[in-house]
Amino acid sequence: MTKRFLTTCIVLLYGIVSAQTTHTAVKGDNMYSIAKQYGTSVNDLLKLNPRFQERQLQVGDVLKLNNKGKDIVQGRSTIASQFSNITLKSTVKCSDIMKDYHISEKDLRVLNPDLDAQLKPGGKIVLPNENIVEYEVAMQKAWEKGMAKAKKESENKKNDHQISLAKIILNRNQVIKNIASHYNISESELKELNPDLESKIKVEGEIILPIEKIKNTKESRLTF
Structure with a gap:
């Protein structure tokens, strides 16, 4: 995500006032005044509110407005989906x-107006999804790298241990x-x-x- 895109999303998410999708009639309202107020036509307003073709508008009636406001709200919903919360463990x-x-x-x-209050165990931090995914991928790669390193070190220690040990054949009835x-x-x-050892x-x-304990012991029958 580019910085410009992130900034745009933040501005849209928190700077746009959601458009009205309904209007509640007050004293003095009529279809013409409402249509003019919201930049639409009476015909379009009646298409969205067909019941008012047959009856008079009354105070308290709720009218649907044009789809422009709906589109803006849907756009805000899409933008909001670009962000998620993370929960702090410490x-x-x-x-x-x-x-x-x-x-x-x-x-x-x-994104987090109360950020300072959330920097504690259980705090919720809002972040762009892309940034969260990048962090999780980086942590996964670091874990895999650490596991590979530990495995290699373990194998090296095992090999070193095997090289430094050898077997000898005991004479019968030895004492530990x-x-x-x-x-x-x-x-x-x-x-x-x-x-x-007891059985051997x-x-x-x-x-x-x-x-190193047996290499100079001639009496031992050494095997590898």
């Missing part, structure tokens, strides 16, 4: 909304305390790397250890 500054939704303070205040001591690793870390020490099972 207290924010006017500058935050201006930055996030790419709108000037002047336009923001025209002795294994930990031999490889200079705590029993808790050893169990964390090998959840089924009874046979010639494989256990996982950091490579």
Whole structure:
């Protein structure tokens, strides 16, 4: 949305006084005076109000006016559809909304006369639909970028972890305390790397250890 279009919409939305679409007859009114008042003809006025072709106009009677006023109202409705409310989840500054939704303070205040009172949790802010969509698209892209980055970092950490670990084949009936001591690793870390350690020490099972702990141990049968 160009700035000119936005300004035009705001002016039309808040600057135009809605045209009358009806007229209530007062003392002294007649079809001619009403037609002249609204810039139409008696014939056109009677077409819109055929019941007055057969009876006299009386005080309090409501007459339909020409479609021009209706068209203006419909135009205002179309313009109004270009705007929507957002609900604030926390207290924010006017500058935050201006930055996030790419709108000037002047336009923001025209759309929101009580803006300062609305800058709180639950506050309603009127904004152009296009600006709202642009913000939501930007947030979606940022989220996707963040997720992709986190996934890549997770994969890199996983690869690093796999590279730094290796398996060794135990001799039968080993003791956990002795294994930990031999490889200079705590029993808790050893169990964390090998959840089924208890069953593996009874046979010639494989256990996982950091490579740096076993690379200089000649007695170990190392596998990758």
